[in-house]
Amino acid sequence: MKIKTLLLAAFAFLLLISCKTKTEKENFNQDHLIYATIWYQNSPETKALYYQGFNIAGERLKQYSKQKTAKPKAVVVDIDETMLNNVPFQAQEIIDNKEFSSEFWNEWSQLARAEATPGAIEFSKLCDSLGIPIFYISNRKVNEFDATLRNLDSLGFAFAKPEFIILRDNESSKKARREKVMENYEIVLLIGDNLNDFSEVFEDRSDSWGTPTVEKFKNEFGNRFIVLPNPMYGDWEKNIYPSRGMLPAQQDSARRSVLKGFK
Numbered sequence: 001m002k003i004k005t006l007l008l009a010a011f012a013f014l015l016l017i018s019c020k021t022k023t024e025k026e027n028f029n030q031d032h033l034i035y036a037t038i039w040y041q042n043s044p045e046t047k048a049l050y051y052q053g054f055n056i057a058g059e060r061l062k063q064y065s066k067q068k069t070a071k072p073k074a075v076v077v078d079i080d081e082t083m084l085n086n087v088p089f090q091a092q093e094i095i096d097n098k099e100f101s102s103e104f105w106n107e108w109s110q111l112a113r114a115e116a117t118p119g120a121i122e123f124s125k126l127c128d129s130l131g132i133p134i135f136y137i138s139n140r141k142v143n144e145f146d147a148t149l150r151n152l153d154s155l156g157f158a159f160a161k162p163e164f165i166i167l168r169d170n171e172s173s174k175k176a177r178r179e180k181v182m183e184n185y186e187i188v189l190l191i192g193d194n195l196n197d198f199s200e201v202f203e204d205r206s207d208s209w210g211t212p213t214v215e216k217f218k219n220e221f222g223n224r225f226i227v228l229p230n231p232m233y234g235d236w237e238k239n240i241y242p243s244r245g246m247l248p249a250q251q252d253s254a255r256r257s258v259l260k261g262f263k
């Protein structure tokens, strides 16, 4: 009798767990990404911001090209949402209600079908005409190297050659990869959609989302650092969620909790 009761209790517990997991899965959605993705994919303001960024980058580069430097000059750019536009992947995540995963990302990146961001190709050609190479430092993984090279090359990017593409091997910080470039070059300009694309000083976001560091380096923006827009994802997101593996409802509460109203 006792064993029967225990078995029944265990069965009820398992049923409860499986129902809970099922409900949580049903609750999962990517709706919080819809507005930012629509804006990024369709608004002419997004395109204008890219043109603005690359126009300023071009002007700065023309100035820097006249300055004397100890080493040859170079430009460092990020790839995703900087030179290549992956918004179809973002949109597909919402349409299919899928969480980000390396497998799903690979499915997209291996197609090598990302379009260029507005002004990016022209900027790469300007660098070429000034004789200043571009290093593409990206956190795409090394197994995406061929597809990434093919994607950049097919769009006509200057410096779309293996020696100028540096992907992620073992760490997400780009510090060591920038330092490798600096062994032979002076980096005069950096372009990215994530502050971590510019300097490791931005990697610590524990104090007010990293805002004090931006204040400290405010004169660099529009000069050596050119920031492009990305409201869909980035290191800024990490400040929303206090822990990993949160359930959809907890994530939703966490997002709401960081909003600051006026009451």
Ligand SMILES: [Mg+2]
Pocket (backbone or CB within 6 Å): 078, 079, 080, 081, 082, 192, 193, 194
């Ligand atoms: Mg990026």
